[in-house]
Structure formats: structure tokens, C-alpha cells
Amino acid sequence: MTIAAAASAFPPYEYDQRVILSALQRQWGPKVDNPIFLERLQARVGVDKRHLALPIEEYYDLKTWGRANNHWIDVAQEIGEQALCRALTRAKLLPCDLDALFFVSITGISCPSIDARLANRMGLSMNLKRTPIFGLGCVAGAVGLSRAADYVLAYPNHVAAVLAVELCSLTLQQEDISIANIISSGLFGDGAAAVIVSGAERETAGPEILATRSVLYPNSEHILGWDISEKGFKMVLARELPEIVQESLGPQVDAFLVENNLTRADLKSWILHTGGPRVLEATAVALGLSDQDMSPSWDCLRRDGNLSSASVLVVLEEVMLRRRPPPGTYGLLAAMGPGFSAELVLLRW
Amino acid sequence: MTIAGVATAYPPYKYDQQTLLPALQRHWASRIDDPAFMQRLQARVGLETRYLALPLDQYYSLNTFGQANDHWIRVGTELGQQALCHALSRAGLSTSDLGAVFFTSITGISAPSIDARLINRMNLPRTIKRVPIFGLGCVAGAACISRAADYVLAYPDQVAAVLSVELCSLTLQQDDTSIANMVSSSLFGDGAAAVLLAGAACEAWGPKVLTTRSAFYPDTEHVMGWDISEKGFRIVLSRDVPEVIFQNLASDVDEFLAENNLSRSDVGAWVLHTGGPRILEATARALDLPDHALDVSWECLRRRGNLSSASVLAVLEEFMQKRRPDAGTYGLLAAMGPGFCAELILLQW
Numbered sequence: 001m002t003i004a005a006a007a008s009a010f011p012p013y014e015y016d017q018r019v020i021l022s023a024l025q026r027q028w029g030p031k032v033d034n035p036i037f038l039e040r041l042q043a044r045v046g047v048d049k050r051h052l053a054l055p056i057e058e059y060y061d062l063k064t065w066g067r068a069n070n071h072w073i074d075v076a077q078e079i080g081e082q083a084l085c086r087a088l089t090r091a092k093l094l095p096c097d098l099d100a101l102f103f104v105s106i107t108g109i110s111c112p113s114i115d116a117r118l119a120n121r122m123g124l125s126m127n128l129k130r131t132p133i134f135g136l137g138c139v140a141g142a143v144g145l146s147r148a149a150d151y152v153l154a155y156p157n158h159v160a161a162v163l164a165v166e167l168c169s170l171t172l173q174q175e176d177i178s179i180a181n182i183i184s185s186g187l188f189g190d191g192a193a194a195v196i197v198s199g200a201e202r203e204t205a206g207p208e209i210l211a212t213r214s215v216l217y218p219n220s221e222h223i224l225g226w227d228i229s230e231k232g233f234k235m236v237l238a239r240e241l242p243e244i245v246q247e248s249l250g251p252q253v254d255a256f257l258v259e260n261n262l263t264r265a266d267l268k269s270w271i272l273h274t275g276g277p278r279v280l281e282a283t284a285v286a287l288g289l290s291d292q293d294m295s296p297s298w299d300c301l302r303r304d305g306n307l308s309s310a311s312v313l314v315v316l317e318e319v320m321l322r323r324r325p326p327p328g329t330y331g332l333l334a335a336m337g338p339g340f341s342a343e344l345v346l347l348r349w
Numbered sequence: 350m351t352i353a354g355v356a357t358a359y360p361p362y363k364y365d366q367q368t369l370l371p372a373l374q375r376h377w378a379s380r381i382d383d384p385a386f387m388q389r390l391q392a393r394v395g396l397e398t399r400y401l402a403l404p405l406d407q408y409y410s411l412n413t414f415g416q417a418n419d420h421w422i423r424v425g426t427e428l429g430q431q432a433l434c435h436a437l438s439r440a441g442l443s444t445s446d447l448g449a450v451f452f453t454s455i456t457g458i459s460a461p462s463i464d465a466r467l468i469n470r471m472n473l474p475r476t477i478k479r480v481p482i483f484g485l486g487c488v489a490g491a492a493c494i495s496r497a498a499d500y501v502l503a504y505p506d507q508v509a510a511v512l513s514v515e516l517c518s519l520t521l522q523q524d525d526t527s528i529a530n531m532v533s534s535s536l537f538g539d540g541a542a543a544v545l546l547a548g549a550a551c552e553a554w555g556p557k558v559l560t561t562r563s564a565f566y567p568d569t570e571h572v573m574g575w576d577i578s579e580k581g582f583r584i585v586l587s588r589d590v591p592e593v594i595f596q597n598l599a600s601d602v603d604e605f606l607a608e609n610n611l612s613r614s615d616v617g618a619w620v621l622h623t624g625g626p627r628i629l630e631a632t633a634r635a636l637d638l639p640d641h642a643l644d645v646s647w648e649c650l651r652r653r654g655n656l657s658s659a660s661v662l663a664v665l666e667e668f669m670q671k672r673r674p675d676a677g678t679y680g681l682l683a684a685m686g687p688g689f690c691a692e693l694i695l696l697q698w
Contacts, residue, residue, distance in 0.1 A: 064579045065579040106460055109483055109484065111577070111687050112570050113483075114484075116484075126564065126567065132484035133481060135463075143478075147478070147480060150499070151503070153503035154500070154503035214476055218475065221461050230414040230579040338460050338461040338465070339461045341461075
């Protein structure tokens with residue numbers, strides 16, 4: 001099983017973090033006790049610029065979840081199609097060559113799902129196996145990759161794709177001045193990423209997927225997720241999240257590597273979910289990683305913000321296109337999400 | 350690949366159609382032009398009983414999507430646990446035997462997803478692979494069996510669970526007096542179903558899954574689905590659905606069977622989604638089925654209504670528990686859903 005290609009796509013509206021901050025300050029300024037607090041929190045998220053699904057002035061009119069979700073359906077199809085087309089082109093494949101598609105998003109919902117709409121728009125196979133996933137949050141890009149790997153393990157001559165589309169800006173809760181919401185409004189960005197996974201009988205030049213592992217941390221449901229209502233998706237984000245990552249990730253990674261007769265010292269390439277500065281710092285401590293090891297994730301965070309499930313796939317694209325490790329290098333792709341859960345994917349370049 | 354166990358679970362609130370229909374009629378009486386319409390509809394739909402997630406009188410105070418979805422999370426977790434426990438005990442398996450769980454629902458959403466909540470409640474393996482699906486609608490129960498079969502094809506020594514939970518009553522749109530909403534409010538019921546798929550290297554007793562096929566009908570996005578907003582999930586259900594089925598199903602079924610060197614006359618057990626009277630009639634006509642071939646589906650429809658993705662699994666349970674075909678009999682399990690699409694599964698008892 002190999003990763004034949006990865007590609008991202010972003011909406012055309014790109015903003016400097018200072019522009020977004022001043023818009024949020026106009027919105028929230030009168031409501032927060034200390035407006036400097038907004039600025040301090042947002043300075044700490046380590047993001048320089050972000051793409052937004054809509055031009056920034058249109059967010060003021062986004063009064064209902066229905067409107068936001070309708071925009072999600074429109075924009076998700078557009079950038080989802082772009083990302084998937086680009087990944088297929090890089091893998092030298094046509095849309096009709098795809099056998100299975102794992103579509104993931106946590107920022108909007110649709111029925112028929114986006115993958116069905118793309119089947120019409122892109123001329124995907126009429127017998128495409130579609131798996132639209134909602135509920136895994138930030139971990140879903142890595143999980144989609146693992147499940148696509150399972151699929152081509154069953155069908156070694158098939159090709160599967162993972163498509164993650166996250167339009168986090170459309171979930172912005174304009175009335176919620178909780179710390180969790182203020183942090184997330186400074187941190188999360190919009191974007192899409194597609195990854196093509198080929199079965200063993202279709203060798204490609206991309207990294208090989210050797211093994212995968214899902215882990216759920218018991219009784220940590222309350223750490224991360226959505227509080228869902230007619231107002232849309234309200235962020236649940238507990239302070240102890242980085243602590244959980246720091247304590248649990250090391251032992252989980254080690255157990256996974258031991259199963260594959262490896263240790264952390266054997267890994268030279270790290271593709272890590274760009275959760276935010278505190279999550280990345282906790283990850284580095286947990287796994288004993290250097291700044292150099294973490295640099296693709298830090299760079300993607302600065303460039304695009306946290307793209308939820310698409311984040312780790314964008315880091316994968318960055319590494320595949322511009323920082324490709326030498327052949328034979330072992331690498332780990334890892335992401336975390338609600339549950340609280342983690343997904344680990346062992347790669348060999 | 351063997352279907353090792355199937356079980357359903359229902360909420361404790363069971364109502365006669367004679368109780369439910371007058372309640373709906375009272376609710377809508379002032380707003381519909383032709384109050385006798387509901388009665389004619391009832392005569393046409395031909396249901397006897399349905400289960401509801403909540404006691405009937407509680408629906409009157411269900412004023413927001415947030416309230417309804419919170420009930421969905423609570424009742425969905427309970428029923429999901431019951432169905433999965435029951436299926437495991439029927440298959441003689443324990444929770445620790447599960448390698449993957451495919452959770453599906455189109456009637457509510459949650460992050461963390463219900464499958465994550467069940468790991469904590471049921472003590473499922475912490476490394477179980479979770480696939481929470483939203484967006485496939487009524488076809489999702491069958492689609493999940495296919496995806497679970499793909500999974501155990503990749504891992505023949507593992508068992509995968511399909512869990513479908515549908516609480517259609519919680520999506521009731523009290524302000525919507527469209528025909529589509531009146532039809533769906535007289536037709537859909539609540540319930541959960543679990544199916545266990547054992548890989549070829551597991552010892553299991555039940556029908557074999559020989560092969561599966563997803564079929565997509567281009568440019569039929571508009572015939573079925575949800576219109577999603579802050580009011581919740583409003584049904585989109587075109588009059589054309591039976592015609593789309595009638596036009597397409599036979600050629601898909603015939604192609605699928607021919608690939609497996611079979612024809613319709615070789616199929617002795619028809620395990621079909623209980624979409625509703627017009628859907629079942631269109632299916633019987635499309636496939637030119639003998640009288641009584643769909644008796645089990647009709648009976649499930651009468652007793653519980655259309656359970657969306659859980660429906661076809663409830664029909665499968667009925668075959669497994671009470672009308673098990675002779676050994677060697679070929680069966681076709683089929684369901685349809687938004688897209689518009691169909692999922693076909695070839696079984697052998």
C-alpha cells in the first residue's frame with residue numbers, strides 16, 4: 001500500500017491574522033472585559049494567515065446555522081473537487097479510476113453527502129464505494145488514511161482516496177465569548193486535502209503505509225468535541241488537552257512501534273497534526289522531538305492555521321512535495337481528536 | 350466472511366398508528382387544507398405500530414434542534430448499546446473480539462461520536478477502529494455491511510460490527526405541512542440494529558457475504574435527502590423515487606448477479622429495505638418478484654415503520670432468527686438511499 005499523491009486546496013479569500021483579529025475585536029470588543037485579552041490569546045496561537053470560506057465581511061450576515069451550512073455545502077464541493085482533482089492528477093489517475101472514497105468533515109453536514117455530489121460533478125465511478133464520515137473531528141484525516149489503507153489491503157489492485165474538507169470559519173459562534181471559542185476563532189482555518197492510496201499491486205513512488213493504529217483514551221469524552229444545537233457547532237475544548245497528549249502519546253507510539261519491531265530512534269520523519277502551539281509543544285515533549293522534527297507542522301500551522309482533519313494531510317503534502325525524506329526512511333503520521341483519540345500511521349519512504 | 354449475528358433494539362414507547370395519526374392530525378389540523386388527507390395517507394401507508402424514542406406527549410415540547418439532538422445522543426447511545434450487546438451474545442462473541450465498528454445514523458449528529466461513547470460504556474477495545482458515518486441515509490445499513498465485509502476481507506481473523514441507530518421521530522418538523530413531511534411522519538419509526546461480520550479465518554455460523562456492489566444514479570441528488578438548517582432535518586422526498594428505483598434496480602441487480610454467474614431465479618431470499626409501500630411495490634415490479642417474496646419486508650414495515658438505515662438490518666434479523674433459508678440458498682440484501690443510490694449484497698446461507 002502506498003500513498004500515491006496528496007494535494008490541498010484553499011478558498012480564494014486569504015487574510016492576515018491581524019485583519020481577522022481586528023474584525024473579531026469589532027464583534028466582541030464591547031463584550032469581553034479586557035479587549036487586550038483577545039489580542040494576547042490570538043498572538044499565542046502561532047498563526048500568520050488563514051484562508052476563509054467567504055469574504056470576511058460576509059460573516060457578519062451569517063446569522064443562522066442553516067445559512068452557514070448551506071455555504072459549507074457549496075464551498076466544500078468546490079474546494080473538495082479541486083483538492084481531489086489535483087491529487088488524482090499528481091497520481092496520474094482519472095476520476096473514474098477511483099474505487100473507494102472516504103470523505104471526512106466535522107464542520108458541516110449534508111445528505112446526499114459531498115462525495116455523492118462530487119460523483120455527479122467529477123464523473124466518478126458509478127460503482128464508487130462511498131464512506132462519508134462525521135464525528136471524528138481533527139483525527140479524521142489520519143483515520144481516513146488508515147481506513148483507505150485497510151480497503152486497498154482487501155483489494156490490492158484498487159485505488160482509494162481520502163478527502164478532508166474543513167470550513168471551520170463557518171462554525172464560528174458569534175455570541176460565544178468563552179475562552180475555548182476565542183482560541184478557536186484565532187486558530188482554525190479553512191481548507192481541503194485529498195490523498196490517494198494505491199493497493200500493493202499498483203506500486204507508486206510514494207511512501208508505503210506499513211501499519212496503522214487507533215487509540216481511544218478512556219473516559220475523556222468531555223475534553224474535546226462539539227456542543228450541537230440550533231445555533232450550530234459550539235466548541236468544547238478543555239484546558240487539560242495538551243496535558244493528556246503529553247502524558248499518553250509517548251507510550252501509545254512506543255507500543256505501536258514495538259509491534260512493528262521499531263523504536264522512536266528509527267523514525268526520522270514526523271507528520272503531526274497542527275493542533276495549535278500547546279498541542280505541538282506537548283507532542284514534542286511526549287515524543288522527545290527536536291524543532292527540526294516538528295518544523296513541517298509548525299510551518300503549516302503558521303501558513304494555514306489548524307485545518308482540523310485536513311491539517312495532517314496538508315503536512316503530508318508539504319513533506320511529499322518539498323521535504324521528501326530519503327528512500328527507506330521510517331516516518332510516523334499522527335493526529336488526535338475528540339474521544340479523546342489518536343490515530344497513528346507508520347510510513348516507509 | 351460470515352454474518353455471525355444480528356440483533357435489533359427498540360425504545361420502550363410503542364404506539365398504534367391509530368394513536369399516532371390522530372395526534373399528528375390534531376397538531377396540523379388548522380394548517381392543512383384537507384384534514385382527511387392524513388386518514389387517506391394512513392390507509393395507504395398501512396402501518397400498524399411504531400416505536401418512538403420518547404413518550405408521545407414529550408414531542409409537543411420539543412421545540413429546538415438542540416433539544417431533539419440531545420435526546421438523540423442519549424437514546425441513541427442506550428439503544429446502540431442494547432443492539433450491539435444482543436448481537437454479540439447471539440454470535441457467542443465478547444466485546445473484546447471486535448476489531449472495528451461502523452456506526453451509522455442519519456437522524457442525529459455527535460462529536461465525539463456514539464461509537465466513541467460506547468467504548469467507554471461497553472468497555473470495547475481501546476484500539477478498535479471506528480468509522481462513524483453520516484450522509485448515506487436509508488442505504489447506510491447495507492453500505493456498512495459492505496464496508497465491514499471489505500474490512501474483514503483485509504483482516505480475515507477479525508470481527509467487525511455494524512451499528513445503525515435511527516431515531517426518525519426526533520427529526521419531526523412540526524411546522525412543515527408539506528406532503529413529503531406528512532408522508533414521512535406517518536411512515537418512519539425508531540430503532541437500532543447491529544450486525545457482526547466475521548472474517549474468513551474466524552469460526553462463525555451464519556450466511557456468507559459473497560460479494561457487494563454500490564450503484565449510483567447520476568443527477569438524482571434532488572430526489573431524496575435532508576434540507577438542513579437551524580430547524581433540524583427537513584425531509585426532501587420526491588414523488589419520483591419509486592420511478593427511479595423501477596428504472597434502475599433491475600439492470601443493476603442483473604449485472605451484479607451475472608458477474609457472479611447467477612440470475613434472479615437463483616435468489617431464494619430477498620432481504621429488502623422497507624422503504625414504504627410504494628418503494629416495496631416498485632421494487633417487486635422492477636425485479637418481477639413472485640408473490641410473497643417480500644413478505645418479511647412488508648411485515649417489518651407494518652410492525653415498526655421505515656427505520657431508515659436500520660430497516661434492512663431488521664429484515665435480515667427476521668430471516669436469521671425466524672425464517673432462515675435452507676443451507677446453500679442465495680440471498681440478495683438490497684437498500685436504496687439518497688444520492689440516489691443502491692447497495693447490493695450477495696449472501697449464501
